[in-house]
Amino acid sequence: MLHESSLADAADRLWEELPGHRVEILNGSIVVTPPPDGPHQVTLSSLIVACHEAGDRQAGLRTVAGIGLWLPTGPDDYAVPDLAIVDADFQDALVEKNSYAPHVFRLVLEVTSSNWTNDTATKVDVYARAGIPVYLIADRRHDEVLVYADPVDGKYADPVRYQRGQSVPVPESVGVTLDLAVNTLLDGED
Numbered sequence: 001m002l003h004e005s006s007l008a009d010a011a012d013r014l015w016e017e018l019p020g021h022r023v024e025i026l027n028g029s030i031v032v033t034p035p036p037d038g039p040h041q042v043t044l045s046s047l048i049v050a051c052h053e054a055g056d057r058q059a060g061l062r063t064v065a066g067i068g069l070w071l072p073t074g075p076d077d078y079a080v081p082d083l084a085i086v087d088a089d090f091q092d093a094l095v096e097k098n099s100y101a102p103h104v105f106r107l108v109l110e111v112t113s114s115n116w117t118n119d120t121a122t123k124v125d126v127y128a129r130a131g132i133p134v135y136l137i138a139d140r141r142h143d144e145v146l147v148y149a150d151p152v153d154g155k156y157a158d159p160v161r162y163q164r165g166q167s168v169p170v171p172e173s174v175g176v177t178l179d180l181a182v183n184t185l186l187d188g189e190d
Contacts, residue, residue: 008076008097022066026122028074033115036082040111042188043138044083047109047180051085054176060088061106061175068099069108073126083109085174102130106174111138111185120146129154133173138185145182149173 011030015023020035044065051063063085071077078099085107086100087093093101108127110119119137127135128151135148135156144163148156149171162168162182170178183189 006076011076012097022080024079025074025077026071026079026118026126028077031115031118031122033113033118036111036113039140039188040082040113043111043185044109046184046188047083050178050180051176054178056085056176057088059175062086062088062090064090068097069105069127069130069132070095070099070101071126071130072102073129077126079123079126081108082111085176102132105130105132107134107136107170108132109136109138112140116141124148124156127151128156134171136168136170136185140186143186145180145185147171 007025007028007030011023011025014030014032018032022033024031048063048065056063063083065083066080067084069079069081071079078097084105087104090100090104093104095101110123112119116139120139124135131151133150137146139146144161145168146159146161147168148159164182166182167179168182168185170180
């Protein structure tokens with residue numbers, strides 16, 4: 001990696017050499033995440049279906065997994081959220097490296113894995129600085145769901161926390177009415 005011409009080139013090389021891994025640049029550092037487990041992916045599938053049933057397309061939105069989010073935190077910074085609800089015309093906001101401008105993102109969701117501190121700390125900061133209206137974390141390590149919303153001056157207020165047995169109402173600013181079961185978000189099952 002020392003011979004790469006830039007951080008972005010090094011990230012591209014890692015992406016090529018580690019199929020199935022997620023490569024991101026957060027705050028000027030390369031972050032590599034191993035492939036997700038089954039419950040993680042079942043959670044995402046369940047949410048895509050729930051968003052479709054809630055009328056995301058009729059509301060001018062798309063629910064997509066694994067697209068890049070270009071970040072204003074560094075010259076090559078980008079994240080690849082697990083799931084996002086974006087404006088239907090998000091493809092017109094391509095920046096580079098299959099990453100899109102933050103203004104088309106309405107909600108970003110992360111389901112924690114082995115690198116849970118990135119989701120619960122680093123990404124809280126970078127998503128707030130990017131102005132992402134709603135950041136939802138299914139924190140499997142701490143068995144709760146956190147919702148950060150409406151960043152002001154690049155910072156989110158303290159999250160609203162939800163426990164098992166509760167339902168998470170997605171803020172109206174997203175553009176669809178959704179109540180998501182905490183158990184589904186954490187376990188991937190209804």
